Amino acid sequence: GAVVSQHPSRVICKSGTSVKIECRSLDFQATTMFWYRQFPKKSLMLMATSNEGSKATYEQGVEKDKFLINHASLTLSTLTVTSAHPEDSSFYICSARDVGGELNEQFFGPGTRLTVL
Amino acid sequence: GQNIDQPTEMTATEGAIVQINCTYQTSGFNGLFWYQQHAGEAPTFLSYNVLDGLEEKGRFSSFLSRSKGYSYLLLKELQMKDSASYLCAVFDSNYQLIWGAGTKLIIKP
Numbered sequence: 656g657a658v659v660s661q662h663p664s665r666v667i668c669k670s671g672t673s674v675k676i677e678c679r680s681l682d683f684q685a686t687t688m689f690w691y692r693q694f695p696k697k698s699l700m701l702m703a704t705s706n707e708g709s710k711a712t713y714e715q716g717v718e719k720d721k722f723l724i725n726h727a728s729l730t731l732s733t734l735t736v737t738s739a740h741p742e743d744s745s746f747y748i749c750s751a752r753d754v755g756g757e758l759n760e761q762f763f764g765p766g767t768r769l770t771v772l
Numbered sequence: 773g774q775n776i777d778q779p780t781e782m783t784a785t786e787g788a789i790v791q792i793n794c795t796y797q798t799s800g801f802n803g804l805f806w807y808q809q810h811a812g813e814a815p816t817f818l819s820y821n822v823l824d825g826l827e828e829k830g831r832f833s834s835f836l837s838r839s840k841g842y843s844y845l846l847l848k849e850l851q852m853k854d855s856a857s858y859l860c861a862v863f864d865s866n867y868q869l870i871w872g873a874g875t876k877l878i879i880k881p
Contacts, residue, residue: 689869698859698873699815748814761869766814 657683659751661764668739669772676734676767678749684729685751689761690722693746705732729754739771774798776872778860783878784850792845792858792875800865806834806845807859809874815859818845847877855879 658681668674678688686707691699703724704712711724723735732751736743748766776796784790796804803822807815821827821836821843833846845858860872 696876698871700871701869746812763814763816766812768812 659764680751687752688732794860802863805861
């Protein structure tokens with residue numbers, strides 16, 4: 656099956672710093688990538704939809720200036736958490752939709768555990 | 773609004789059968805997914821139903837009734853490794869995935 660990677664898998668940073676998370680589709684092209692956040696014992700919450708070559712679409716309540724998304728190529732999207740604070744500590748997961756696949760084909764990355772001290 | 777309901781937690785015995793229910797109210801419907809998520813890991817795909825009926829895949833089966841807004845995931849011959857959260861998600865009319873909160877399944881020996 657299609658593979659999506661995320662880097663880093665785990666990051667610990669100080670409050671006020673910025674953290675960049677990469678999401679790559681390894682063996683397929685993804686015009687659309689999704690960024691989710693998941694707090695402990697909670698379901699996935701969609702943060703934004705990232706479209707290659709255009710601006711990301713953010714969900715209500717998600718600050719676009721704090722969570723910067725760039726989808727510069729068909730295989731890479733990045734999420735930058737700017738001026739991170741402890742409340743941003745969470746599990747961030749990306750998923751990618753295969754350009755050539757059925758609409759129901761959405762593949763998840765392994766997730767990035769962010770801890771802000 | 774859009775809503776997906778599933779039990780928060782269930783407990784079952786190794787070797788037994790368990791059924792996890794999911795009911796949904798969404799703006800449109802383009803399919804229902806079940807995902808398995810182990811603690812600290814990303815979800816992995818289990819099944820996709822878009823038509824009514826039962827889809828069987830090994831020890832796991834998924835059922836859908838669109839008229840009732842209802843689905844269930846059936847797990848047979850439970851193994852300890854099946855201990856995980858099971859997430860129900862629905863594609864709405866815009867093909868946006870709406871997620872349930874997940875059901876934590878605890879398997880006891």
